[in-house]
Amino acid sequence: MTGSTEDLRLENVTKRFGDFVAVDALDLTVPQGSFFALLGPSGCGKTTTLRMVAGLEEPTAGRVLIGDEDITNLRPYRRPVNTVFQSYALFPHLTIFENIAFGLRRRRVKDFKQKTLEMLNLIQLEQYATRKPDQLSGGQQQRVALGRALINEPGVLLLDEPLGALDLKLRRQMQVELKRIQTEIGITFVHVTHDQEEAMTMADTIAVMNHGVVEQMGAPGELYENPSTTFVANFLGQSNLIMGSVIDSTGQTVVVDCHGQKVGVHAGRSHTAAGKGWLGVRPEKIFASPAGSEDYFDSNVLTGGRITDVGFFGVSTQYLVAMPWGQEVVVFEQNTGQRAPFKNGDEVDLAWSRGHAYLLDADQDAQAGMTTPEDAE
Amino acid sequence: MTHGLGAPAAPEMSPAPVVDGETARRRGWGWLLLLPGMLWLFVFFLYPTIQLFFTSLYDPSGSFEQGYSMTWHFANYVDAVRDTWNLFARSFTYAGIATVVCLAMGYPLAYAIAFKAGRWKNVMLILVIAPFFTSFLLRTLAWRTILSDNGPVTSFLQTIAVLPDDGRLLATPVAVIAGLIYNFLPFMTLPLYASLDKVDPRLIEAAGDLYSGPFTGFRKVTLPLSMPGVVSGTLLCFIPACGDYINAELLGTPKQYMVGNRIQSAFLTEHNYPLASSLSIILMLVVVAMVIVYVRRSGAEDLV
Secondary structure (H helix, E strand, O other), rough: OOOOOEEEEEEEEEEEEEEOEEEEEEEEEOOOOEEEEOOOOOOOHHHHHHHHHHOOOOOOOOEEEEEEEEEEOHHHHHOOOEEEOOOOOOOOOOOOOHHHHHHHOOOOOOOOHHHHHHHHHHHHHHHHOOHHHHHHHHHHHHHHHHHHHOOOOOOOEEEEEEOOOHHHHHHHHHHHHHHHHHHHHHEEEEEOOOOHHHHHOOEEEEEEEEOOEEEEOOOHHHHHHHOOOOOHHHHHOOOOEEEEEEEOOOOOOEEEEEEEEEEEEEHHEEEEOOOEEEEEOOHHHEEEEOOOOOOOOOOEEEEEEEEEEEEOOEEEEEEEOOOOOOEEEEEEOOOOOOOOOOOOOOEEEEEEEEEHEEEEEEOOOOOOOOOOOOOOO | OOOOOOOOOOOOOOOOOOOEEEHHHHHHHHHHHHHHHHHHHHHHHHHHHHHHHOOOOEOOOOOOEEOOOOOOOHHHHHHHOOOOOOHHHHHHHHHHHHHHHHHHHHHHHHHHHHHHOOHHHHHHHHHHHHHHHOOOOHHHHHHHHHHHOOOHHHHHHHHHHOOOOOOOOOOOOOHHHHHHHHHHHHHHHHHEEEEEEEEOOHHHHHHHHHHHHHHHHHOOOOOHHHHHHHHHHHHHHHHHHHHHHHHHHHHHHHHHHOHHHHOOOEEEEEOOHHHHHHHHHHHHHHHHHHHHHHHHOOOOOOOO
């Protein structure tokens, strides 16, 4: 445990609904003042986890602590925790002013008027103080929900998909805004989302959840560059996963045989010791070159590829490359204009630096965590 | 369209809304659909009300045999108030007590159905409505048996010494008010249920998250959001209870008679149509006035 006194800690927290295990023996420490994201597909248990911290669900087992105080059995209104609800849950019969002042008035804070006006100012809605929530736009309602929670200066602010109802452009704006506010006031934010991009842009630490457990936790860059499971590799960004078998795992570099071609993976990025494994590499890390045209000294190379599809995206081009063993590998190339793009049927070699690949346990489903565009929303 | 004197209409302001054939046809349909309802209201509400008003001004010395003549006899109203003000007072008191008790009983019931009943919700709603399958008259007659001097309720209350040994329930105000409560409880419960069911449980969670204990959360969120139901429930209970005469007739004695009983006997027994009409008009006006004050004070004008 870290030394900070107000960390949010979940110890062995489990939640069952009948036979369904929503959250399974979860251990989590959220350092005080950090922006923490719980990321996962719907039904992975992230919202249930959040509701247990808020006190809206009771854990079947385990403890929830803030600092040294055990809050597992405290009623929601006794917890130093506030929530920004997914649907905002603004009080429709109260004005914006009264919505924001609600928490302060319940705690009989004397200068609630002054504080509410300051909060209205912070969220830039002073002129809407006397309106009712349904007279505001989605983005404005979102800011009211945020202000209504923040004004109580909670130890931990919980955000349940707070940007889900906003359109893309507004969502990007609010991401920047939320991050700015969090940095300014230094309150711990626990942000639940299924949007990996949102989690990566905002959070200091991401816990990727799946089926009620945390698959992997770390800084966004760390998770992206060195995923430890196929689920994380696919859910965060895109991965090419190629079946291979470990030949030598004794040195700094683990040597893997991929369909007859040898490649190396740094030992620290190898998450399986022996036998078969999924060799993973991100599409933008791969450099494609005309077959036999380059000598790669210290890189991994897979030869025998043939371009089967060219997708032009403006800033980049996406190639699908059919490998001799039948798999199609995705390659992104930035459109620097240094060379002419490949055409369908071109023979290519694929190369990447040893520090960029990762090796995952072969027992896992290579499709795990893949999202279709419909799922993404 | 009207324009200022001498001001030639600016072209962009002048055109009357262009009604193309399609729109006009749709509007025509709208009116056509309203027609049956309007006709109904005119024939069965507006015309009889006007007729009632005229009847209330007939010469009071008229009779069924001699006929009635219109003499614009406004003194009928003075006589009616002078002779029956105590009946009015009793009606409003009984109806008021019944409404308050209905609210006190109906609110928890509606709350339980809306939030706690789970899969029993529909069954409970049907149970609330079930009494309507039997006639109003029969149900009230049944209460005569329930409250009778040798009945279980009276005996029980005598045993626990709430009632003296010769005390009775039937033929007392308690019986009449109990009958009113029983008969009008569904009219309170259903609108309350309808508006409580619309309250988003997440708002109650949000109130809890914002430092409201269960009671404060109820007072600040659930109750205000259910006010439309409270207002319509009390109106649906109070208004018909004011004019009710069956309960007083079957469960009470002339000492418990309400204004409805007087109107009934004036109309049907004495054939004193001017008196009966003026009593009806007074009852109607007083109730309308009370409703207006009530709705204004509850701040629910836009909710009813």
